[in-house]
Amino acid sequence: MSSRTRRLGLRREVLILLPTAVLLLMAVAGFTLLSFRGAMGALAEERRLEAERQARRLAVLFERSWPVGDSALATYATGLTGLLVSDAEGRRLAAAGVPPPPLPGPPPAAARAVGPSRELGGTIVAEAPFVASGQRLLVRLALPADALWTRQRALALWAPLGGGLGLAVALLVLLFLRPLLAPYETLLREARAAGLVDLQVEDEIGAMVDGFRRAAAxxxxxxxxxxxxxxxxxxxxxxxxxxxxxxxxxxxxxxxxxxxxxxxxxxxxxxxxxxxxxxxxxxxxxxxxxxxxxxxxxxxxxxxxxxxxxxxxxxxxxxxxxxxxxxxxxxxxxDLTRFVRSAAERQLAAGLAQLGELSAGVAHELRNGLATLGGYLELLAEESDPAASADYRRELERETAHLARVVDDFLAFARPGRARVEPADLGALLTALAAEPTVQDLGVTLRLPATPPPPLPADRPLLVRALGNLLRNAAEAQRASGRREPLEIELAAGEGEWEVRIGDRGAGVPEEVRARLFQPFVSGRPGGTGLGLALAQRLVALHGGAVRLEPRAGGGTHAVVAFPVGAFVTERLDPERAEAPESLRREEINPLS
Structure with missing residues (x-):
């Protein structure tokens, strides 16, 4: 019968296995360092034995062929940093390369080798005695061992440092293991309290996963x-x-x-x-x-x-x-289908009603104008006086220009078109507007802010036409009142918008008429077509702005055009759309003509 080993639970297993793993890792690291140290010691001993063998070989050779001069000695120094032959008192007899330093202690009775060491650096020095011509002499050589010395120094540094680091890691693991496991223990405790995990279960993790899956389901x-x-x-x-x-x-x-x-x-x-x-x-x-x-x-x-x-x-x-x-x-x-269709029908009916109102207004203006033209033509046909005939012709020309203006304004209002959009400088536009010849009999006072507004994306000719209509209305209202003060144009920053204010000293606009003046063919003065303000409002609205009329302190009216900061023109002024008709694009030389 096989027996099943009971698990201790994740937190107990971690508390046991993690410190054990750290200790095993430290042991492996220590064993590796000791093995490396032993290997370095064995390599150093091998190099010292090699230096001793070379010293004994040279001692035997010199014992047979002594004396040997410096030049002959140099032939035996291949692979060495230095070679020296001295007597028992240490006096130099022959040398090649860099003479090796003497080793501590009395002259040796047999060959010996020392190094590399702190005193000798990356060099192994070996010496061996020999007898020649009845004298006791000593041969000393220096064998290079820089790489071996570098590894030994690194081992001397990293052995204690690695041991200290390993000990520090082990202490940190032991100190912080329980705090790291605290959230898991809290989660397990809450899961058991909620009945998601069996108290007797062995696989805590699997039980918690299953429990949370059941809870989510x-x-x-x-x-x-x-x-x-x-x-x-x-x-x-x-x-x-x-x-x-x-x-x-x-x-x-x-x-x-x-x-x-x-x-x-x-x-x-x-x-x-x-x-x-x-x-x-x-x-x-x-x-x-x-x-x-x-x-x-x-x-x-x-x-x-x-x-x-x-x-x-x-x-x-x-x-x-x-x-x-x-x-x-x-x-x-x-389902909004019925309501959407009803709204479309109402919009169509409103459009037809507005079309009828516009058509009636145009018909009224044309009928009156044609009647006037017909009357002057009859008078002209009967008149024989050249001066009177000239007067009748001037009246015919004036009435013809009036009818042309009615048709032009009507077309502009009914189909303002689309535009070429580009950044427009409001300050420069108003400066050109103030210089319009048709209002110079009154004069214009222009006030611009010290900090100009950012360029407005707009069609300059359409915008000039809208503001020009407002300026012309202001001039005609002031002339009718008999006051000869200058008109005023002011550009000022409002709350989230830039305002163009065109002021006159006319008779003013009654409250009951002010709101209706923006409707087509509604005029506040005799002889007006009633399309100037309606067209101005339409064009300004296409640029994202709005027009309103306000009473002016001291008499007169302010026409206020407001452009919201950062507003862009509507789709009808999309630069990629078709352009506006040329009849609407009155250029800058005489923008009100």
């Missing part, structure tokens, strides 16, 4: 049940579609009204892309909201259900738990 089941319960509770009361999604994009619930509206049969747990396969645009909107975690307050999404094109009104709200983590998504949708 139970939470997901509760969320599905909760979503289904919410949808079920709203089935009888909510006529709109309701859909609940989990954070992974799986369907939690879809009420019957929503399923009928979309024409789908989706089961809980189905992926979003599969559930809404017939409606990819709606699926993309919901997937985007899931990814961003942002709500959609209101959106219109086209779908096709039961062979009919529908427009859905969609609202999406992220659902979060108490700790702030995502719980899923709630989507509400309803």
């Amino acid at each position: 139970a939470e997901a089941a509760r969320e599905r049940e909760g979503g289904a319960a919410v949808a079920g509770a709203l089935d009888g009361e909510l006529q709109a579609g309701l859909m609940l999604l989990d954070p992974a994009g799986r369907l939690l619930a879809l009420n019957p009204a929503g399923a009928e509206l979309l024409g789908i049969a989706a089961a809980p747990g189905m992926p979003l892309a599969q559930a809404l396969a017939p409606h990819p645009e709606l699926a993309a909107r919901l997937a985007g909201a899931l990814a961003s975690g942002e709500a959609i307050a209101r959106a219109e999404v086209p779908v096709r259900a039961a062979g009919e094109s529908l427009t859905l009104g969609l609202a999406v709200y992220p659902l979060r738990r108490a700790d702030g983590s995502r719980r899923g998504l709630l989507a509400l949708f309803s």
Whole structure:
């Protein structure tokens, strides 16, 4: 019968095995250092023996062939840094290379070798005695051992340092092992308290993983049940579609009204892309909201259900738990097709009504103008006085110019066109506007800020025409009042916007008429076409701005044109669109002509 070894548990195993592993690692490192040290010692001993052998060989050779001069001695110094022969008192008899230093102690009776060492550095010095001509002599040589000396010095440095580091690591492991395991022990204790881990289980990690998987599955089941319960509770009361999604994009619930509206049969747990396969645009909107975690307050999404094109009104709200983590998504949708069609019909009717009003205004102006032209033509035909005829012709020319202006303004208002967009300097534009010849009889006072505004993306001719209409209206109102003060143009910074203020000292505009002056063919003075202010407002709106009329202190009116800071022109002024008709592009030489 086989017996199963009982495990101690992860934390106890770590407390035992990790220090043991560190100690084993230190032991292996120490054994490696000792082995390296022994190898270096053996190599040094081998090099010393080699130096002794060379010293004995040279001693035997010199004993037979003595005396030997320096030049002959040099032939025996190959592979050595130095070679020396001296007598018993140390007097030099012959030398080659760098003479080796004497070894401590009395002259040896046999060959010996020392080094490398702190005193000799990377050199092994060996010496051997010999007798020649009845004298006791000594041969001494120096053998290079730089590499060996470098390794020995490194070993002397790293042996204690490695031992100290290993001891420090072992102490750190012993000191911080329990604090490092504290979070795991806390997690295990809480898991046992929650009943996720059996107290008697041997594999704590596996048990914790299984326990958390069970808890996650139970939470997901509760969320599905909760979503289904919410949808079920709203089935009888909510006529709109309701859909609940989990954070992974799986369907939690879809009420019957929503399923009928979309024409789908989706089961809980189905992926979003599969559930809404017939409606990819709606699926993309919901997937985007899931990814961003942002709500959609209101959106219109086209779908096709039961062979009919529908427009859905969609609202999406992220659902979060108490700790702030995502719980899923709630989507509400309803059929807005009937309302969208009704709005389009109302917009068409309003457009037709406005077209009728514009056409009536144009017809009225043309009828009056043609009647005037006809009257002057009859008078001209009957008149024989050349001076009177000249007066009638001037009146005909004036009325013809008036009718041309009515047609031109009407076309500009009805179809302002598209423009070439480029950065426009408001200060330079207003400076050119103040120099317009048609208002020089009154004069213009121009005030510009010390810090100019940033360039405005605009079509300069269209913007000049809008501001020029306002300046011309101001001049005509002031002339009618009989006051001869200069007009005022001011560029100033407002709250989040730049304002162009055009001031006159005319009779002013009554409150009940002021709002209606921006409607086509509504004029505040006799002889006006009623299109100047309407056209100015239309062109300024295309540049992202707005026009308003304000009473001026001391009498008169301020026409205020406001451009929001950082605003860009609307799509109708897209630089890649078609250009505006040339009849609207009055160039800078005479921008009001």
